Amino acid sequence: MRSAGGQSWPASRTGDYAGGLGPGARANAVLVAGLLDLASALLDESRAYNNWQIGLRGDTTTPALAEATRKVRDVLRNEPQRVLPQVDERALRTLKFAELLPPSLAASTLAERNSDHAGASVVAARSVVSV
Template sequence: MRWWTWAGARANAVLVSALLEIAPELLDETRAYNNWQIGLRGDAMAGTLGSVLQDVRDALHADPARFLPHIDARALKALKFSELLPVDLAISTIAERTGDPQGASTTLIRPISSVR
């Protein structure tokens, strides 16, 4: 199952982070996303996704930086001068650069529909 957001990878990274926190059971085991879509479990329902996204929308409205993308060790090593930064600061720096909370918020106001 795919959620076709057409939001871009940075916005989708924020949405995946939000779903991991609020409803991880909706994401497929790979947590895959790209510029166009987010992978969902095969049994995910549009109605369930819609109600969860209302919670995500409310949380993003209250705190736009709440759902930063998850950062792996490879990205941390690629950050110039990362060894000079505390790990938490390096991770948050990369996450802020690679996320698009505004794009995620814009995506969340679009209606959800299901096509089989």
């Protein structure tokens, strides 16, 4: 993978990752949440992401990813609260005083803490290129 200079969202020619995203895991978590909501068929089964990339299905095309990111960008602009990362049970158990909160409030609290909507918006605004 080569760096795209921060102006584009590089996707591998084989379609199995979108990398060089830059803003980090919290922004990528928001992007994965948006893709799960709007174009879940593009993500691989693991829904894996890290600081640098998001795991995509091997047959993801650049135009399909570009269309999906346009949709995610629109949701981030108009309804950012709709795009929150998934929270697993282990994380909920480690939340201090979680037993005192309704489960939905505990989950939304952790999701907000693990979100970077501004970073995700920056990435979603970039053009998608094949590398």
